[in-house]
Amino acid sequence: xxxxxxxxxxxxxxxxxxxxxxxxxDDAIRIVVGMATCGIAAGARxxxxxxxxxxxxxxxxxxxxxxxxxxxxxxxxxxxxxLQPGKEKVTYVxxxxxxxxxxxxxxxxxGNPVAEYTIGAIVK
Amino acid sequence: MRExxxxxxxxxQNSITAxxxxxxxxxxxxxxEHTLLIGIYDNGKGMxxxxxxxxxxxxxxxxxxxxxxxxxxxxKMAAEMTGGNLEIKSRLSVGTEVxxxxxxxxxxxxxxxxxxxxxxxxxxxNTDRDFIYRRGVDSNEFVLDTREIxxxxxxxxxxxxxxxxxxxxxxxxxxxxxxxxxxxxNS
Numbered sequence: 158x159x160x161x162x163x164x165x166x167x168x169x170x171x172x173x174x175x176x177x178x179x180x181x182x183d184d185a186i187r188i189v190v191g192m193a194t195c196g197i198a199a200g201a202r203x204x205x206x207x208x209x210x211x212x213x214x215x216x217x218x219x220x221x222x223x224x225x226x227x228x229x230x231x232x233x234x235x236x237x238x239x240l241q242p243g244k245e246k247v248t249y250v251x252x253x254x255x256x257x258x259x260x261x262x263x264x265x266x267x268g269n270p271v272a273e274y275t276i277g278a279i280v281k
Numbered sequence: 282m283r284e285x286x287x288x289x290x291x292x293x294q295n296s297i298t299a300x301x302x303x304x305x306x307x308x309x310x311x312x313x314e315h316t317l318l319i320g321i322y323d324n325g326k327g328m329x330x331x332x333x334x335x336x337x338x339x340x341x342x343x344x345x346x347x348x349x350x351x352x353x354x355x356x357k358m359a360a361e362m363t364g365g366n367l368e369i370k371s372r373l374s375v376g377t378e379v380x381x382x383x384x385x386x387x388x389x390x391x392x393x394x395x396x397x398x399x400x401x402x403x404x405x406x407n408t409d410r411d412f413i414y415r416r417g418v419d420s421n422e423f424v425l426d427t428r429e430i431x432x433x434x435x436x437x438x439x440x441x442x443x444x445x446x447x448x449x450x451x452x453x454x455x456x457x458x459x460x461x462x463x464x465x466x467n468s
Contacts, residue, residue: 159451164433167447171437192406194352197291198282202398209405213442224406226298 185219186265187240188212193227199234200253207257208237212265220265233276239264248276284394285319285383288356292321292379293403295352299325299377302410304403308396309417315386316365317393322378328371336369356381363387397452400425404448405440414452418459425452 190196190205208222228236233250239260240246247270249260256274264270272278282288289306296304301323309318328336339354356379357367365382383390400414404427414425430448431439439445 159447159454161433164430164444164447164451167441167443168434168437171441171443172435175437192290192294194291194355197287198355202287202290202402205402205406206398209442209445226294 185221185242187238188220188222188265189225189238189240190222191226191228191234191236191238192224195227195231196234196236199231201235203254204235204237204252204257207254208261211257211261215261215266217261217265230276233279236276239270249274250276250279282355282359282391285317285359285391286394286396286399288352288359288381289319289321289396290399290402291352292356293399296321296323296325296377297403297407297410299323299327301325301376303413304410305413305415306400306403307415307417308393309415310385310419312419315384317383317385317390319381319383320378322376324376327373327375327377328369329373333369333371337367353379359383359391362389362391397449397456400452401445401449405445408439416452416456416459421459423452423455423459425455 188208190201190208192201192205205222205224212220212222225238228234228238228248230236230250235250235252237249237252237260238246239249247264249256249271252274256271260271260274282291289308293304293306303324305320305322307318307320307322309320310316311318336353337357339351353367353369360367360381360383363384364387365384367379367381369377369379371377396416400412404412411431412425412427416423425448427439434444437444439448
């Protein structure tokens with residue numbers, strides 16, 4: 158059973174780690190998930206959760222996962238945008254939780270966008 | 282929407298947009314009367330009487346990018362399909378209350394789904410807001426208040442991965458407890 162005492166232990170452990178962690182700089186990568194009615198109905202919640210899990214599992218620094226409203230192409234939801242200063246925005250469409258690991262590995266970690274999942278590959 | 286928990290996530294986003302600092306999500310089940318009440322209450326900027334009337338209209342939205350807003354109409358439809366109803370009370374600069382009543386014994390009742398996931402997502406994606414989550418099954422009740430969690434955490438952010446995992450387990454375990462420790466049949 159999870160208890161508040163456990164939460165206190167998590168707090169203390171995290172505090173120690175926070176002091177050694179360097180703040181994220183200007184080159185931070187932002188993963189933005191569309192979470193309006195259209196996104197949510199199409200399955201954006203598990204996609205967002207999968208990104209949060211994957212980023213945490215790999216202990217990636219300088220990567221944030223955030224949400225936004227309707228991106229404007231509801232028929233291609235769930236939509237995920239990857240924003241990185243100095244690079245062109247990459248838009249992934251019809252996302253599923255299964256595609257997340259590959260995007261994090263290839264794109265976020267190694268800098269190679271997964272072309273087959275992008276809007277350019279799906280919308281002709 | 283495949284789960285009512287997704288409607289909750291969707292409707293609560295409106296409270297965020299309305300600038301609410303405190304959002305209460307209530308999920309109250311009465312197993313004897315076969316009813317489920319879902320409430321989302323906020324202290325956001327509120328709506329005028331005119332606006333309250335129009336939000337149930339799918340062709341009303343505050344967005345300027347497009348002319349449809351499906352959030353409330355979908356939620357209303359999910360409630361009415363079961364023989365229940367949806368009501369909205371709102372006052373400008375005071376806040377908004379959305380209440381949906383479901384008949385759980387209706388064949389058209391949409392499963393509640395993963396409410397814990399919805400609540401944790403709302404909390405961790407909006408750490409500058411506060412949330413109260415109240416889950417009741419008959420006379421049993423579980424309440425989570427982020428103001429209390431923040432007091433314990435101090436300057437450790439709510440969106441720390443270990444904290445969000447703890448929150449999810451904490452909510453799930455306490456919810457199962459409400460059903461006498463058995464697995465919640467709705468999720």
